[in-house]
Amino acid sequence: MDTRAVLDHEFTVAAYVAVWVIQLGYVAFLVAKWRAEKSVERQNAGHSR
Amino acid sequence: MKKLAIGLYAAVVAALMVWGFYQAIYVAPDEATMHEVQRIFYYHVPIAMLCFLFFAISLLGSIAYLAWRRSRPSLANAGDAWALSAAEVGVVYCTVVLVTGPLWGRRAWGIWWTWDWRLTTTLVLWLIYVSYLLLRRFAAGPQMQTLAAVLGIFGALDVPIVYMSNRWWRTQHPAPVFGGDADSGIKDPTMLAAFGWNVLAWFAWGALILLLRYQLERRHQKNAALEAQEALKSLV
Numbered sequence: 001m002d003t004r005a006v007l008d009h010e011f012t013v014a015a016y017v018a019v020w021v022i023q024l025g026y027v028a029f030l031v032a033k034w035r036a037e038k039s040v041e042r043q044n045a046g047h048s049r
Numbered sequence: 050m051k052k053l054a055i056g057l058y059a060a061v062v063a064a065l066m067v068w069g070f071y072q073a074i075y076v077a078p079d080e081a082t083m084h085e086v087q088r089i090f091y092y093h094v095p096i097a098m099l100c101f102l103f104f105a106i107s108l109l110g111s112i113a114y115l116a117w118r119r120s121r122p123s124l125a126n127a128g129d130a131w132a133l134s135a136a137e138v139g140v141v142y143c144t145v146v147l148v149t150g151p152l153w154g155r156r157a158w159g160i161w162w163t164w165d166w167r168l169t170t171t172l173v174l175w176l177i178y179v180s181y182l183l184l185r186r187f188a189a190g191p192q193m194q195t196l197a198a199v200l201g202i203f204g205a206l207d208v209p210i211v212y213m214s215n216r217w218w219r220t221q222h223p224a225p226v227f228g229g230d231a232d233s234g235i236k237d238p239t240m241l242a243a244f245g246w247n248v249l250a251w252f253a254w255g256a257l258i259l260l261l262r263y264q265l266e267r268r269h270q271k272n273a274a275l276e277a278q279e280a281l282k283s284l285v
Contacts, residue, residue, distance in 0.1 A: 005084070007156065008084050008086040008156055009085055011089070012088050015153065018152070019092050022144055022148065026137075026138075027258065033265055037265065037268050037272060041268075044272060044276065044279070
């Protein structure tokens with residue numbers, strides 16, 4: 001494999017990794033937000049009792 | 050039942066993702082001049098197309114909020130939740146475009162970035178919607194949603210400019226894949242199929258995270274309304 005092909009491969013892999021880091025990072029943010037809302041709901045239920 | 054439907058849909062999305070990846074990496078042939086690095090195209094272009102779709106949904110949500118905020122508040126709140134959710138997913142997709150584009154450009158052009166019309170207008174679009182999200186996160190008070198809706202509409206005006214930029218002006222960015230001149234487009238059927246599968250997979254993924262984000266925002270609105278009621282009760 002020549003240097004050009006190796007670099008092409010590395011850049012392609014880097015791009016695909018970046019895509020999934022960004023997308024899964026957003027999913028992690030959604031999960032954290034979901035947990036925070038759940039905790040607010042529990043607090044609200046506690047107050048209304 | 051709802052959880053089962055979401056689980057089944059998530060399984061279909063995962064299968065589409067694996068199939069799209071397989072098509073892009075193992076089935077589509079190497080492009081003649083750019084070779085392997087051209088495979089970034091199978092993520093970069095579908096995600097760029099879909100980012101326009103999410104900003105269009107955000108635009109409709111913002112218009113719905115402004116139109117119904119006094120006459121039909123429950124519909125206006127739903128519109129506001131769509132506007133916020135779609136803007137957030139749109140920013141995620143636009144971020145992917147702005148990261149994968151320079152990675153491709155470095156190998157194809159020898160530079161990471163150039164202030165060309167397509168790249169600059171895309172960056173401006175991203176900045177407008179990031180400012181929209183910052184406004185939603187840090188501003189408070191009754192006018193916040195209205196201001197955000199106006200900014201959302203203003204931001205969407207940049208979408209047709211981004212789309213037309215490499216048609217109106219001479220740019221370093223490649224010619225449009227679709228809707229360009231007679232020479233544009235994907236000629237190889239295997240490449241076209243790989244591209245199509247990836248558009249479908251990223252659309253399905255985007256729809257899934259958009260629906261989850263919308264549900265979450267509706268839940269947040271419900272909790273905020275309950276908290277406001279509790280606060281009023283404690284005052285009386």
